[in-house]
Amino acid sequence: MKALVWHGKQDIRYETMPDPEIEDGRDAIIKVTSCAICGSDLHLFHNLMPGMKPGDIVGHETMGEVVEVGKNNKALKPGDRIVVPFTIWCGECDQCRRGNYSVCERSNRNAKVAELVFGHATAGLFGYTHLTGGYSGGQAEYLRVPMADTTHIKVPDHFTDEQALFLSDILPTGWQAAVYCDIEPDDTVAIWGAGPVGQMAIRSAVLLGARQVIAIDFLPERLSMAAAAGAVTINPAEESVKDRLNELTHNKGPDKCIDAVGMESHSQILPEHLYDRTKQSLMMETDRPHTLREAMLMVRPGGVLSVPGVYGGVVDKLPFGAAMNKGVTIRTGQTHVNRWTDELIELIDEGVLDPSFVITHTEPLAKGPEMYPTFESRKDNCIKVVLKPGQEAA
Amino acid sequence: MAWKYGSDSSLTASDALVRGIGLFALGLGAAELIAPGRFARMFGLEGKESLLRAYGVREIGSAIGTLSTDPVPALWARAAGDVMDLATVALGTRSDDAEKRRNAWIGVGAAAGFAALDAFAATLMAKRGGERPAPADYSDRSGLPKGVEASRGWYREKREKGPAVASRDARKDRAHSGDADPARTETDAGQAPVPAGVSIG
Ligand SMILES: NC(=O)c1ccc[n+]([C@@H]2O[C@H](COP(=O)([O-])OP(=O)(O)OC[C@H]3O[C@@H](n4cnc5c(N)ncnc54)[C@H](O)[C@@H]3O)[C@@H](O)[C@H]2O)c1
Ligand SMILES: [Zn+2]
Ligand SMILES: [Zn+2]
Numbered sequence: 001m002k003a004l005v006w007h008g009k010q011d012i013r014y015e016t017m018p019d020p021e022i023e024d025g026r027d028a029i030i031k032v033t034s035c036a037i038c039g040s041d042l043h044l045f046h047n048l049m050p051g052m053k054p055g056d057i058v059g060h061e062t063m064g065e066v067v068e069v070g071k072n073n074k075a076l077k078p079g080d081r082i083v084v085p086f087t088i089w090c091g092e093c094d095q096c097r098r099g100n101y102s103v104c105e106r107s108n109r110n111a112k113v114a115e116l117v118f119g120h121a122t123a124g125l126f127g128y129t130h131l132t133g134g135y136s137g138g139q140a141e142y143l144r145v146p147m148a149d150t151t152h153i154k155v156p157d158h159f160t161d162e163q164a165l166f167l168s169d170i171l172p173t174g175w176q177a178a179v180y181c182d183i184e185p186d187d188t189v190a191i192w193g194a195g196p197v198g199q200m201a202i203r204s205a206v207l208l209g210a211r212q213v214i215a216i217d218f219l220p221e222r223l224s225m226a227a228a229a230g231a232v233t234i235n236p237a238e239e240s241v242k243d244r245l246n247e248l249t250h251n252k253g254p255d256k257c258i259d260a261v262g263m264e265s266h267s268q269i270l271p272e273h274l275y276d277r278t279k280q281s282l283m284m285e286t287d288r289p290h291t292l293r294e295a296m297l298m299v300r301p302g303g304v305l306s307v308p309g310v311y312g313g314v315v316d317k318l319p320f321g322a323a324m325n326k327g328v329t330i331r332t333g334q335t336h337v338n339r340w341t342d343e344l345i346e347l348i349d350e351g352v353l354d355p356s357f358v359i360t361h362t363e364p365l366a367k368g369p370e371m372y373p374t375f376e377s378r379k380d381n382c383i384k385v386v387l388k389p390g391q392e393a394a
Numbered sequence: 395m396a397w398k399y400g401s402d403s404s405l406t407a408s409d410a411l412v413r414g415i416g417l418f419a420l421g422l423g424a425a426e427l428i429a430p431g432r433f434a435r436m437f438g439l440e441g442k443e444s445l446l447r448a449y450g451v452r453e454i455g456s457a458i459g460t461l462s463t464d465p466v467p468a469l470w471a472r473a474a475g476d477v478m479d480l481a482t483v484a485l486g487t488r489s490d491d492a493e494k495r496r497n498a499w500i501g502v503g504a505a506a507g508f509a510a511l512d513a514f515a516a517t518l519m520a521k522r523g524g525e526r527p528a529p530a531d532y533s534d535r536s537g538l539p540k541g542v543e544a545s546r547g548w549y550r551e552k553r554e555k556g557p558a559v560a561s562r563d564a565r566k567d568r569a570h571s572g573d574a575d576p577a578r579t580e581t582d583a584g585q586a587p588v589p590a591g592v593s594i595g
Contacts, residue, residue, distance in 0.1 A: 010463070011405040045404075046463045185547065203537050209547030220529035228533045230542035281458045343549070352548055357537035360530075369404040376463075377522055381530035 002389070003057045003140030004368040009047035012372050014365070017057060020136065020144035025072030028148035030064035030082065034161040035139050035365070037061075037375050037385045038169060039195050040128065040310050043263060045372055048286065049312045050117065051129035060086035060126040061168045062138025063161060075149040083153040084138060084145055085337035086169045088124040091150035102334035107147060108133045117313070122334065139368060141389045153341050156349060162356035163348055165386065166200070171355050172340040174200025174260070177308040178208050179340075180331040181256035188212040190245060190254035190298065191231070192291045193261035194222035196358050196384045197308055201258050202229045203353060210256070214248060216241055218266065221381045225358070236268050245298050253300035262309030263287035279316060286313030296323045307332035358384045364391035408518040412469070415515060416460035419472065423453030437498050438489030439482065449479065469516035476509035 003017045020029055038061055043049045063083040069076050076082070089101035096104050104123035108114055111121035114131045124146065127137015135146065145151055155164040178201050181189060189205040191198050194217035205213045206229055215226035216234045223233040234244045245254060267273040267290040276288035291309065296319050299305050305328050323330065347353040360383045363371055371385045426433060427450030430443040439446065452475055459468025483505060486498030538545040 007403070007405075010409060011403055013404070014402040183550075185550075199537070203545075206538065206542060206546050207549040209550040211546075221532055224529070225532035225535050228536040229538060230536075230546070277462060278455075278458060281462050347549065351539050352545060354537050354539055357535040360532075369402055372404045373522055379522075379526050381527065381532075383532075 001141040002365060004059060004137075004365070004387075006044060006052055006056045006058050007054045010045055010373075010376075012045065012058065012369050014369050017140070020142050022068060022070045023144065024146065025070040026147050026149050027070040028066050028073055028076050028082075028145045028152070029068040030062075030084065030143050030145060031067050032062055032064040032138060032141055032143055032389045033081075034064070034165050035059050035062040035387050035389070036165060036168075036170075037139070037368075037371060037387070039197060039262070041372075042376055043310060043312065044128070045376060046264065048263060048280070049129050049131075050286070051113070051131040051134075053130060053134070056127065056130075056134070057136040057138075057140050058127040059137035059139025060128055061165060061170070062126070062143055063155075063165050063168065064143070067142075069148070073149045076152060081155060081157070082145075083155055083164050083167045084126065084143065085151060085153060085167075085172075085341075086126055086128075087334060087337050088126065088133065088135065088146055088151050089338065090147050096150075099336055099339045101336040101338055107151075110134055125334070139365065139387060141365070150338075153338065153345075156345070159348065160356070162359060162386065163354060166196075166355040166358070167337075167341060167344060169335065169337065170196045170358075170384075171200050171344055172337045173197050173308050173335040174202070175204045175340050175344060176333075176335050177201045177258050177260065177306045178204035178210075180306040181205070181208075181210075181258065181304050183208040183210045183256060185209050186211055187255040188214065188249050189256045189258065190214040190216065190295070191226075191258040191260055192216045192265075192295060193259070193309065194219065194226045194233075195260065198222075198258075198260035199225055199229075199358050199383070200355065201260050201308070202226055202231050205256075205258075206230060207347065207353065212248065214245065214254065219378055222383060225383065228357075241294060242298060249300070253298050253303065255300050256304045256306065257295040257299045259291045259295050259305070259307045259309045261291040263289070263311050265290035265292075265309075276316070285316045287311045287315045289315040289318060293317065293319055296320070296328065299323075299326065299328055301326040301328075304329045304331065306330075308335070310334075359386050361385045363387055365389040406522075408515065408522070412460060412465050412515050412519060415469070415472070415512065416457050416465070419453050419457035419460060423450045423455075423457055426450030426453060436494070437483050437501050438486035438491060438494030442482070442485075445482065449475075449482075466516050466519050469512050469519060473509050473512040473516065476505050476512060480505035480509065 001019050005013050005015045007013055044052055066076050066078050066080040087102040088107040089096050089104040090106040093105040102123050107124035108121045110130050110133055114121035124133030124135055126135050153167050174197055187210045189210040191201050194215045202213055202215055213231045215231040217223055218237050227233050234241055265288050279285045280288055295305055365387045368387055374380055374382050375385050426446050430446035433446050434440050434443050456468050456472045480502055483498050483501035487495055489495050
């Protein structure tokens with residue numbers, strides 16, 4: 001089969017790989033109909049996440065048709081159309097019983113390595129480093145889904161791929177980020193990053209009833225998409241984030257803040273940016289936490305800071321004193337995808353939410369090596385790329 | 395250099411060129427830092443060792459930037475640095491020693507060449523991933539078919555009126571073929587450290 005394969009920094013190749021096979025009774029193999037490139041994939045593209053190996057198939061936003069199931073898998077049969085959640089969960093361990101699927105205690109087959117880096121292991125993820133199991137990803141023609149009897153989302157037949165695909169990751173990620181904010185009707189929710197995750201968080205905050213939603217990003221086209229859902233926008237290249245947030249909240253600060261940027265944040269303050277960039281390049285810190293710093297300082301006392309943005313390791317110069325003294329609640333994590341599935345399907349089904357709004361580019365899988373730099377450089381007004389394995393490259 | 399990666403890689407010939415420049419700069423910077431005397435003697439710049447050492451530091455700094463994921467600013471900084479180098483080695487063209495004069499002229503030529511190369515690489519990299527057209531207007535993409543104001547609080551209201559959401563219980567249906575114990579699941583769910591409010595029934 002053909003797949004997108006990681007070979008090193010900025011080196012993603014479209015290559016022939018062996019077809020996946022059933023390895024365990026709970027497995028399923030799917031023929032991929034649609035997959036997408038995620039902001040998290042950019043952290044791999046930039047080689048900033050530890051634990052990738054050349055030859056790893058990438059991709060964790062995938063859907064398709066079941067073509068084969070393992071002998072113990074009673075939940076699926078060939079022909080079923082499923083979306084694959086990016087977190088692999090067993091459904092049996094203590095954490096899965098609590099609904100904490102992204103920290104499933106059994107799906108990470110490299111738990112020992114993960115313990116060294118994170119203290120305790122987290123769940124297995126598709127196409128996302130050997131710290132999270134080293135499972136092959138779904139930017140491919142076929143995907144083996146481990147623990148597929150639990151790790152799947154059945155979608156209604158009348159949903160298009162474009163409406164269903166993001167149930168795999170960015171939609172529940174934006175939703176979880178907003179739910180974690182415990183939004184009250186009077187709240188102002190400020191969201192850093194108007195990428196796909198930020199966009200989903202904006203819609204989620206609106207549906208959960210926030211009075212005012214503020215979106216912060218440098219890219220005008222992304223801000224226009226944020227404004228489409230009623231967000232007030234701030235471009236840090238044009239105005240002071242701090243002054244504007246205070247102005248919009250009568251100097252109280254946003255009640256709830258969401259960091260949907262993560263470890264590759266840009267800073268307008270040149271020395272800060274150079275400091276973090278240099279330390280990151282020299283591997284003295286893994287993450288550039290500008291957004292985290294700003295949000296910690298801006299959030300209203302007693303407020304919530306929700307962090308869906310991905311961080312990989314250690315960060316530096318965090319104003320934790322501000323967070324502590326202001327009594328800020330911090331909530332974060334990889335998304336417990338299936339925890340939110342039913343309510344999100346309901347929202348789509350009732351015509352209240354249509355997540356396909358975020359797609360700006362649809363291309364054959366073979367074009368993946370071109371689409372990574374297009375998404376990375378934010379050129380061509382790119383916000384979200386969907387890849388189709390079935391299609392011929394032009 | 396593209397053939398090295400094949401046409402199916404996201405890595406282009408210009409990426410490879412920039413990587414080459416970065417590695418070269420790292421080597422040159424280290425050499426200037428460690429052995430400024432040799433450069434000084436070669437180009438007739440005796441007495442300028444500490445300046446050369448400072449250039450070494452500059453070179454290493456620009457190498458780090460050049461090898462990073464956004465090399466454009468570092469490449470422009472390098473082009474400017476090349477002009478500084480050019481002006482410095484040009485001093486040596488007035489040396490009394492014919493060989494040093496010759497070396498200095500070679501140095502001037504090389505610095506001019508590097509300035510052109512760095513500027514060329516910077517323009518190539520700026521085009522990476524395509525042109526930047528005028529920002530698109532996506533203000534028709536709300537993703538909320540009922541309209542923003544009709545959607546505001548829609549989910550909250552629904553939950554306040556309707557039955558508790560099924561989401562977290564849904565895992566019972568999906569749980570591993572029969573052996574998950576629903577009673578146990580229920581109890582655990584009750585004690586779960588999940589966010590209060592909206593979503594959890
Ligand atoms: N928690 C999860 O389970 C989960 C799931 C998916 C993605 N993520 C993470 O969410 C983050 C965003 O993902 P995405 O797909 O939207 O990526 P993206 O890269 O498209 O979006 C990031 C956005 O942040 C903006 N940005 C950069 N610096 C900024 C700053 N200082 N202030 C404001 N905006 C700034 C960028 O311009 C960009 O639009 C990534 O870190 C990704 O890894 C987490
Ligand atoms: Zn993702
Ligand atoms: Zn589990």
